[in-house]
Amino acid sequence: MGQVIGITGGIASGKTTVGELIRAAGFLVIDADQVAQELIASPSIVHELAERFGSRILNRDGSLNRAQLSQIVFGHASKLQILNELTQPVIRQQLLAQMDAARAGESKVFFEIPLLFEQHYERLVDQIVVVSVPEQQQLTRLMQRNGFTKAQARVRINSQLPIAQKCQRADFVLDNTQGPHELAQQVQALLTQI
Structure with a gap:
């Protein structure tokens, strides 16, 4: 059985970049966001x-308008809870199936999941890597990346556990404040340690 390493951090902290670097180094990376997006777009869930x-x-074509759904649920805890109650069990089942299959065939599997702590996946991984940035940098990146206002970006950030708390629970912390070259060096060092 292979080892499963969880990669997490806050929104716009650089998890995807870390996942891409690890994938480029030849390791399998399961992207929880991608799995979730595919499942949520399925006709039964959309219905x-x-x-x-x-x-x-x-x-108009009956597909899910994710931007509209996000606008409805973010900033409204009860609506976000309803969304999670409808979608998280299905997402969890699919992620666990993928993780088990990958673990059987790989010595190391990386599991990129933004809500690792929030959805209690920490019990299912052997080690945890947190990608960290200061909150102001996270806010700026999110606004630039998604075209959000400061208020919209703040709502998204506040819907997750603060990065500082995630760092306290991590086995490894990657500091993504400097830039891509420095982050790549940290990823290389990480891959030699685990």
Whole structure:
């Protein structure tokens, strides 16, 4: 059985970049966001979401309008909880199946998941890597990347456990304040340690 290493951090902290660097080094990386997006777009889940949140979350072709759904749930704890109750069990089941299959065939599997602590996946991984940036840098990156206002970005950041708390629970912390070259060096050092 292979070792599973969880990669987490806050939104816009650089988890995806770290995942890409690890993938480029020849390791398998399971991207929880990608799995979740595919599952949430499935007709059965879209139907359930439309039942709960109304047809305004649908595009004209009946597909999910993720931006509209995000606008409805972020900043509204009860609506976000409903979304999580509908989607997280299905996402968890798929992620666990992928993790088990990968663990059987690989010596090391990386599991990139933004909500590792929030959804209690920490019990399912052998080690945890947190990608860290200061909150102001995180806020700026998120605003630039997604075109959010400061208030919209702050709501997204506040919906997750603070990065500082994630760092306290990590086996490894990658500091993503300097830039891509420095981050790549840290990833290389990480890969030699685990």
